[in-house]
Amino acid sequence: GESVGLHLPTLSVQEGDNSIINCAYSNSASDYFIWYKQESGKGPQFIIDIRSNMDKRQGQRVTVLLNKTVKHLSLQIAATQPGDSAVYFCAETFQGAQKLVFGQGTRLTINP
């Protein structure tokens, strides 16, 4: 399943399928990007980050892709599990800044 940035805040996928969550960032000066996972009643939890000198970074079951030309970021989750159900936020910042700027988020739900 795939979401389209901030205009489709909910993504439903079958357990075991791959999930793709998209994010369009706003600041062309941003050079550091992070994906966070937020479960109900909890604070955001770091998943994976990427710097602007890279276009792909892989973690455990997750991959982040960065396309600076179109200012687009995506998070791919392989073999989605029930524990992946959460809201996923992208965040951007740049060296010298003192703050993260978060996107609206996408809610990922897993169908058994």
Added chain:
Amino acid sequence: GAGVSQSPRYKVAKRGQDVALRCDPISGHVSLFWYQQALGQGPEFLTYFQNEAQLDKSGLPSDRFFAERPEGSVSTLKIQRTQQEDSAVYLCASSQEWSVVDEQYFGPGTRLTVT
């Protein structure tokens, strides 16, 4: 401690009351951030401390909001004369170093409801 803690977890205030929200960062973390998260939205930056120095308060919505970190550890976010639009989850985060690119660890948040 194991992580960032915040108290209270839930706060209900009548409009016009003052509230104080507490954040206990991870011990030794230099940087501390406050964010406001409205329902269904991403967190929005409020303010940033490096040790006891408040280096950025550009995100505070009005002069009714005040934050402090007097000894460079625990921080308090105070909201005076609360309004209904202040209802949100207030998140605190800390990071080990001064750079914003250092991983931020978030607390569970305080859910403030103004009635």
